[in-house]
Amino acid sequence: MALEIAFWVLAIVAIAAALAVVTLRNVFRAALSLILCFLAVAGIFIILSADFLAAVQILIYVGAISVLIILAIMLTREVERGSLSNKLVVPVLISAVLFFGTVTFAMLKTSWSLVSLPPAEATTVALASKLFGEDGFILTVEIAAILLLATIIGAITIVREK
Amino acid sequence: MSLGLEHYLVLSAALFSIGLYGALTKRSAVVILMSIELMLNAANIALVAFSRYIVPALLTGQVFTIFSIVVAAAEATVGLAIIMAIYRSRETIDTTKIDLMKW
Numbered sequence: 001m002a003l004e005i006a007f008w009v010l011a012i013v014a015i016a017a018a019l020a021v022v023t024l025r026n027v028f029r030a031a032l033s034l035i036l037c038f039l040a041v042a043g044i045f046i047i048l049s050a051d052f053l054a055a056v057q058i059l060i061y062v063g064a065i066s067v068l069i070i071l072a073i074m075l076t077r078e079v080e081r082g083s084l085s086n087k088l089v090v091p092v093l094i095s096a097v098l099f100f101g102t103v104t105f106a107m108l109k110t111s112w113s114l115v116s117l118p119p120a121e122a123t124t125v126a127l128a129s130k131l132f133g134e135d136g137f138i139l140t141v142e143i144a145a146i147l148l149l150a151t152i153i154g155a156i157t158i159v160r161e162k
Numbered sequence: 163m164s165l166g167l168e169h170y171l172v173l174s175a176a177l178f179s180i181g182l183y184g185a186l187t188k189r190s191a192v193v194i195l196m197s198i199e200l201m202l203n204a205a206n207i208a209l210v211a212f213s214r215y216i217v218p219a220l221l222t223g224q225v226f227t228i229f230s231i232v233v234a235a236a237e238a239t240v241g242l243a244i245i246m247a248i249y250r251s252r253e254t255i256d257t258t259k260i261d262l263m264k265w
Contacts, residue, residue, distance in 0.1 A: 003165060004164065004165055007165055007169065011169075011173045014173065014177060015173070015176055015177065015180070018176075018177050018180040018181065018200050019180060021180075021184060021193075021196055021197065021200060022180055022181075022183055022184035022187075022188070022193075022197060027190060027192065027193060030193060030196065031196065034196050034199065034200070037177075037200065037203070038203065041203050041206070041207060044170070044173070044207055044210075045207075045210055047165075048170070048210050048211060048213075048214045049214065050210050050213070050214070050224055050227075052224070053206075053210060053224055053227055053228070056228065056231060057206075057231070060231055060235055061199070061203070061231075061234075064235065065199065065234070065235060065238045068238055068239065068242050069192060069195070069196060069199075069238070069242070071242075072192050072195075072242045072245055072246065073192055075246060075249070076192065076245065076246070076249045076255050081190070081256075083188060083189075083190055083193050084188075084189045084190070084256075085187045085188060085189065086187055086188070086189050086257075086258055088186060088187055089187050092182075092183055092186040092187045093183060093187075095182075095186075096179045096180070096182050096183040096186075097179070099178075099179055099182060100175055100176060100178075100179035103175040103178075103179075104171075104172050104175050107168060107171040107172065107175065108168055108172075112167055112215070112216060113216060114167065114215055114216060115215070115216060115217070115218055115219075117218045117219060118218070119214055119218050123221060123224060126221055127221060127224060127225065127228070130221055130222075130225050131225060131228070137225055137229075140229060144229055144232045144233075147232065147233070147236055148232065148235075148236060150236075151235075151236040151239050151240055152239075154240055154243070155239045155240055155242075155243040158240070158243040158244055158246075158247050159243045159246050159247060
């Protein structure tokens with residue numbers, strides 16, 4: 001019962017914060033509600049018994065990406081102009097609602113092959129052996145490392161003064 | 163009513179649709195990037211929910227989510243670097259005014 005209450009609270013907070021991101025005129029407040037949405041998603045991960053991912057979500061999204069976004073807002077004087085919309089509001093709103101309806105219909109009508117096993121306790125060790133162990137995802141980990149290196153070099157090259 | 167896979171999938175679809183709306187209607191490039199982060203988070207929720215309810219012993223969805231977070235961090239970094247470079251040369255990040263490569 002406690003899990004259900006936690007899920008509904010977190011889901012309502014996440015959707016309200018996401019709506020605030022796309023509707024608020026003040027870009028800085030939109031960034032703050034984006035952080036609230038990230039925190040609610042971390043809570044959803046905890047309910048799904050993905051404890052390591054919840055910690056990673058808070059460290060990377062709430063800690064790093066939100067700081068980057070707020071830095072970009074501060075450096076580009078976005079707060080003065082506000083978050084304006086282009087001419088496509090009505091068609092995009094209709095398409096987004098249609099997309100939501102279609103995806104929800106498809107998801108509810110599909111008969112998923114559910115497994116009623118209890119979730120794994122303490123996923124960190126299991127994830128580490130998945131990532132680094134035998135028959136694991138070690139090649140993908142190395143590709144991700146190269147991607148991050150390329151990102152660092154690319155970001156420095158793009159932002160550097162000529 | 164107990165929690166099932168469908169609850170998380172509908173939540174994920176709702177967050178994705180909100181992010182889709184923001185990414186297609188906003189003029190500020192930073193707000194578009196924020197909406198893209200929302201969509202990536204929605205996909206992560208769906209991956210973790212599938213991992214929890216369909217392959218609870220394998221954790222494959224959680225491994226995918228880790229790589230998705232890595233790619234999201236890289237995308238945010240390069241995206242914001244491009245926005246800073248555009249702002250420095252054109253004094254605006256309004257996507258309706260950045261039409262240098264528009265046919």
